[in-house]
Amino acid sequence: MADGPAALDGVRVLDLTCEMGSYCTKLLADLGADVIKVEPPGGDPARNIGPFVADQPGPDAALTFLNQNTSKRGITLDLDDEADRDKFRKLVPDADIVVADLPPGRLSALGLGYEALTKLREDIIVTSITGFGLTGPHKDYLAPDIVGVAMGGIMWLAGDLEDPPNLPFGHQGYFSACAQAAAGTTMALYHRDMTGEGQLVEVSMQEALMIAQETAMQAYDLTKAVRGRAGARGALPISIPGIGPYEANDGWIWGYVGTPGGAPWSELLQFMVDEGMAEDLTEEPYKDVIDQLNLRFLTGLAINAEEREKHTPTLQHINEVFTRFCSAKSKWDLYENGQKRRILIGIVSTPEDLAKNPQLEARAWYQDVGGVRYPGPPYRLSETPWQIERPPPKVGEHNAEVIG
Numbered sequence: 001m002a003d004g005p006a007a008l009d010g011v012r013v014l015d016l017t018c019e020m021g022s023y024c025t026k027l028l029a030d031l032g033a034d035v036i037k038v039e040p041p042g043g044d045p046a047r048n049i050g051p052f053v054a055d056q057p058g059p060d061a062a063l064t065f066l067n068q069n070t071s072k073r074g075i076t077l078d079l080d081d082e083a084d085r086d087k088f089r090k091l092v093p094d095a096d097i098v099v100a101d102l103p104p105g106r107l108s109a110l111g112l113g114y115e116a117l118t119k120l121r122e123d124i125i126v127t128s129i130t131g132f133g134l135t136g137p138h139k140d141y142l143a144p145d146i147v148g149v150a151m152g153g154i155m156w157l158a159g160d161l162e163d164p165p166n167l168p169f170g171h172q173g174y175f176s177a178c179a180q181a182a183a184g185t186t187m188a189l190y191h192r193d194m195t196g197e198g199q200l201v202e203v204s205m206q207e208a209l210m211i212a213q214e215t216a217m218q219a220y221d222l223t224k225a226v227r228g229r230a231g232a233r234g235a236l237p238i239s240i241p242g243i244g245p246y247e248a249n250d251g252w253i254w255g256y257v258g259t260p261g262g263a264p265w266s267e268l269l270q271f272m273v274d275e276g277m278a279e280d281l282t283e284e285p286y287k288d289v290i291d292q293l294n295l296r297f298l299t300g301l302a303i304n305a306e307e308r309e310k311h312t313p314t315l316q317h318i319n320e321v322f323t324r325f326c327s328a329k330s331k332w333d334l335y336e337n338g339q340k341r342r343i344l345i346g347i348v349s350t351p352e353d354l355a356k357n358p359q360l361e362a363r364a365w366y367q368d369v370g371g372v373r374y375p376g377p378p379y380r381l382s383e384t385p386w387q388i389e390r391p392p393p394k395v396g397e398h399n400a401e402v403i404g
Contacts, residue, residue, distance in 0.1 A: 006032020007384035021101030023178035029071035074393025148173030152209025160231035262344035
C-alpha cells in the first residue's frame with residue numbers, strides 16, 4: 001500500500017452527530033478528513049452505552065462509541081447557549097462539511113441551518129441524516145434504529161415464515177443511512193471541487209434501507225404479490241438438500257449447493273463417498289435425483305405441484321443424510337474441503353471465528369489503536385490509504401487546540 005496522503009487530506013468536517021450518524025463521519029475521518037466531533041458539555045450520550053472495555057463502564061470505554069469515532073478530534077459546545085453557538089459559527093468558514101443527525105428543523109431553530117451556514121461559507125456542504133427526511137408527513141416522527149428497519153421493510157422479510165418479523169442484529173438502519181450519507185457527502189465534495197458549488201445532502205434512514213428489499217417492491221408493483229419471510233428456502237416452497245444452515249459438530253455452516261457458480265450436487269455426493277458417509281445416496285432413486293439437482297430442476301418443482309409431491313420424500317431423505325454428514329464433521333473441515341471441490345459451503349462465523357479468521361489475519365485487516373483492536377478498512381485504496389489515525393477523543397480533549 002502506498003505511503004501517501006489520505007484520500008480526504010485537507011478536508012475539514014464539523015461533526016454534529018450522535019449514535020445515528022457517527023459512522024458516517026468515522027468513514028470520512030478514516031479516509032483522512034479532519035473531523036471535529038462537537039459534543040455537549042457532558043459528552044456524547046453514546047459514551048454511556050455498553051458493552052464496555054473489560055466490562056468497566058466509563059465515558060472512554062464504551063465499545064460502540066470507540067468503534068464509531070476513530071480518527072476524530074473532539075470538542076464540547078452547548079449549542080443551546082448563544083455564546084457557544086458563536087464559537088461554532090467561527091469554525092464554519094474553515095470547514096468544508098457539516099454533518100448532523102439532529103431532528104428536522106433543529107439546526108434552523110438554532111440559527112445553524114443550511115441557509116444560515118452558507119452565509120458563513122458560501123460553498124459549505126451540509127449533510128443531514130434523519131429517520132424519514134426533512135420533509136413529508138413523517139419527518140418529525142422519532143426514528144430509533146428499530147423503527148427504521150421496520151419502516152424500511154427489512155423486518156418483514158427477515159427470518160422464517162413461521163417467525164414474527166425479525167430484527168437484524170445491531171443498528172443496521174443507522175449503518176445503512178451512514179454509508180449512503182458518506183457516499184452522498186463525498187459526491188457533493190467532488191461536485192464542489194469541480195464547480196465551486198456547495199449543497200445540502202439529505203439522507204432518510206427509511207429510504208437508505210429500501211434497497212435491502214431488493215426486488216420485493218418491484219414484485220408487488222408487477223404482480224401484486226407480497227413477498228414474505230422464507231428463511232433458507234428463498235422462493236422455493238420446500239426445503240432443498242444442501243441449501244441453508246446445517247449444524248456441524250462445532251458450529252454451523254451455510255450451504256448453497258446446486259446453484260450456479262459452484263460444483264453440482266454430484267460433487268458433494270462424491271465428497272460424502274470419499275469420507276465413507278454417503279449411506280445409500282449412491283443408490284436409486286437418490287442418485288438419479290442428485291444428478292439433476294440444479295436450478296432448472298428446482299424451478300420445475302416450484303411451479304409443478306405434482307412433480308414436487310413426487311420427489312419430496314426423496315429430497316427429505318437426501319437432506320437427512322447430508323445433515324448427519326455435517327453433524328459428524330467440523331465447520332472448518334466442511335468449509336476447507338468443500339472449497340477444494342468448488343462446493344458452495346461457507347462457515348456461519350461467530351465473532352470469535354472472525355477474530356481468528358486466517359484470511360483476515362493474512363491481510364492484516366484488524367487495526368490495534370490505543371489498546372483496542374478495531375475492525376479494518378471497508379475498502380483499500382492503493383494510492384490514498386485508509387487508516388485509523390488516532391483513538392476516539394476524550395470529552396473535550398481538543399477544546400484548546402480547536403477553539404481555545
